[in-house]
Amino acid sequence: MLILRAALPQDESSVFCLALDLAISYRVERESFSHSYARVLASADMHLAVACELNEIIGYVLGTAHPAFYSNGDVAWVEEIMVREDHRGKGAGKKLMDHFEAWASSRQCRLVSLATRRAADFYRAIGYVETAAYFRKEL
Numbered sequence: 001m002l003i004l005r006a007a008l009p010q011d012e013s014s015v016f017c018l019a020l021d022l023a024i025s026y027r028v029e030r031e032s033f034s035h036s037y038a039r040v041l042a043s044a045d046m047h048l049a050v051a052c053e054l055n056e057i058i059g060y061v062l063g064t065a066h067p068a069f070y071s072n073g074d075v076a077w078v079e080e081i082m083v084r085e086d087h088r089g090k091g092a093g094k095k096l097m098d099h100f101e102a103w104a105s106s107r108q109c110r111l112v113s114l115a116t117r118r119a120a121d122f123y124r125a126i127g128y129v130e131t132a133a134y135f136r137k138e139l
Contacts, residue, residue, distance in 0.1 A: 002092055004099045007048040007060065012037050014057035015050065022082040047103045051083070051092045059083035061096040063114075065107050076104035078114035094126055 007015060012034065019028045040046045045066060051059035062080040067073070078100060083092045104112050115134040116123060124130075 001053070002058075002095060003052045004049055004095055005052065007041065007050050009038075009041060011050055011057055015048070015060050018057070018060055018082045018084065019080070021085070022080060047100060049096060049099050049103070051096055053087065053092075058087045059092045059096055061100045063100050063104070063112075065104060065109050071110040074107060074109045076100070076107070076109040076112045078112060081114075093122060097126055 015037065016028070016030065016033050019033060022028075037048075040048050040062065043064075046062070046064045048060060048062045050057045060080070060082055061078060063076055063078045065074050065076045068075045078097070081093065081096055081100075083096070101112055113131075114123070114128075120130070
């Protein structure tokens with residue numbers, strides 16, 4: 001049975017292992033991760049949820065909410081979502097997204113956005129539409 005819940009401090013190592021598998025453009029460093037993990041848990045404007053099966057963390061979603069002028073209110077942004085490879089295709093990703101959307105809705109966010117390179121078909125299947133290109137500049 002899949003259980004979704006807010007992440008706890010003791011989940012850090014499990015989430016770190018999943019983050020290692022998520023990153024393809026960057027190398028996740030343990031010390032930086034630990035610093036960020038603590039900041040995420042302490043932030044009222046960020047949400048980190050985990051998916052657990054048989055007391056084992058098999059996925060997570062990390063996102064934020066912030067005001068935006070164009071939306072006439074707050075918007076939510078999915079920063080990262082990861083499901084362990086051997087659990088993909090079984091509904092955990094959709095449930096994580098549903099969980100994040102419920103969090104965003106509880107904060108009266110007007111929409112949820114995200115960027116993806118590898119999972120466009122998944123997001124289309126759960127009701128997301130492509131609206132823009134994604135650009136970045138490293139600093």
